[in-house]
Amino acid sequence: MAYLPLRALTEDRPHGALADAWLDGLAGALSDPSTDRSLLCRRTLTDLVYPAYAENWETAVNDPALPAGLRLALASLDPREVTLEPEYYAECDEAKFARVKPLLWLWYSFDRTPLGGQNVDLGVRLRRLLAPYIFKRCGENFKAFQHVEFSFGYNMDVGDNFVVHRHVLLDDRGGILVGNNVSVSDYANVYSHTHSIVDQKDVTDAVTILEDNVRITYHATVLAGVRVACNGMVGALAVATKDVRPYHVYVGIPAKSIRVKPNAPHDAQNVCLPLSRDRG
Numbered sequence: 247m248a249y250l251p252l253r254a255l256t257e258d259r260p261h262g263a264l265a266d267a268w269l270d271g272l273a274g275a276l277s278d279p280s281t282d283r284s285l286l287c288r289r290t291l292t293d294l295v296y297p298a299y300a301e302n303w304e305t306a307v308n309d310p311a312l313p314a315g316l317r318l319a320l321a322s323l324d325p326r327e328v329t330l331e332p333e334y335y336a337e338c339d340e341a342k343f344a345r346v347k348p349l350l351w352l353w354y355s356f357d358r359t360p361l362g363g364q365n366v367d368l369g370v371r372l373r374r375l376l377a378p379y380i381f382k383r384c385g386e387n388f389k390a391f392q393h394v395e396f397s398f399g400y401n402m403d404v405g406d407n408f409v410v411h412r413h414v415l416l417d418d419r420g421g422i423l424v425g426n427n428v429s430v431s432d433y434a435n436v437y438s439h440t441h442s443i444v445d446q447k448d449v450t451d452a453v454t455i456l457e458d459n460v461r462i463t464y465h466a467t468v469l470a471g472v473r474v475a476c477n478g479m480v481g482a483l484a485v486a487t488k489d490v491r492p493y494h495v496y497v498g499i500p501a502k503s504i505r506v507k508p509n510a511p512h513d514a515q516n517v518c519l520p521l522s523r524d525r526g
């Protein structure tokens with residue numbers, strides 16, 4: 247294998263300062279506790295997708311002369327006008343979700359705009375700005391690519407240098423606890439709730455834990471309540487149904503250990519102390 251660290255790109259985008267100004271405006275609004283987050287989300291999205299209506303959103307939405315589809319599209323930029331799936335969950339904490347819903351709607355909607363989507367630098371910076379206002383805890387250097395989804399968002403407890411790649415589902419319904427230097431690759435799923443095989447309405451929430459230096463690789467799934475111990479790895483397409491031992495590489499369905507990493511210390515089982523933030 248070749249050693250291929252990420253390249254550093256030169257900062258020569260002709261209008262790069264526009265991104266700084268836009269993000270600074272959002273950062274200022276978010277840091278002000280009196281900001282109405284629904285209005286902030288609405289205004290931000292209207293600027294991006296229907297700028298002609300940015301100054302007169304209210305009038306346009308209520309204008310019967312405009313096509314119903316246009317009025318609906320405009321209305322839907324306000325998070326109070328849409329429902330998100332987790333709102334239907336019985337254990338949804340309405341007060342907590344009301345705080346984060348506008349920011350989740352902004353996050354998801356941005357990813358579907360021409361401005362967002364594949365735009366790595368801007369998207370990473372926006373999500374890094376939003377995450378601390380959504381998560382229970384968010385460490386330094388959080389990095390998320392496009393089309394990441396959460397359940398509640400407010401049950402995410404995340405350490406430093408957490409990297410989440412494209413199209414990842416982080417179902418934090420029962421809570422997801424993430425250590426430092428963890429990465430989750432494209433199209434992976436991490437769950438923290440499960441259903442009875444008899445009655446679908448019988449739901450069990452269980453905290454899922456990804457300890458320090460864990461890697462969940464492409465298209466893998468980690469089921470509710472699983473602990474992936476430090477330096478553990480879940481291989482491509484694997485389904486981790488049970489705990490993953492420290493420094494072990496698990497593959498397959500159900501995931502089983504195929505090897506211990508060559509850098510594992512002799513007493514790997516003992517070097518991984520539970521995360522200090524571990525609720526277990």
Ligand SMILES: CC(C)(COP(=O)(O)OP(=O)(O)OC[C@H]1O[C@@H](n2cnc3c(N)ncnc32)[C@H](O)[C@@H]1OP(=O)(O)O)[C@@H](O)C(=O)NCCC(=O)NCCS
Binds near residue numbers: 463482
């Ligand atoms: C888990 C992984 C790293 C294992 O790599 P490895 O240690 O080099 O393992 P090997 O390729 O020697 O495979 C060992 C055995 O496991 C099998 N295997 C490897 N990965 C597998 C997978 N994802 N699912 C099922 N079986 C797998 C191999 O077929 C081989 O079986 P065999 O002994 O019967 O021939 C790798 O296969 C993988 O899934 N990589 C995902 C991509 C990646 O690297 N992501 C990290 C950055 S995002």
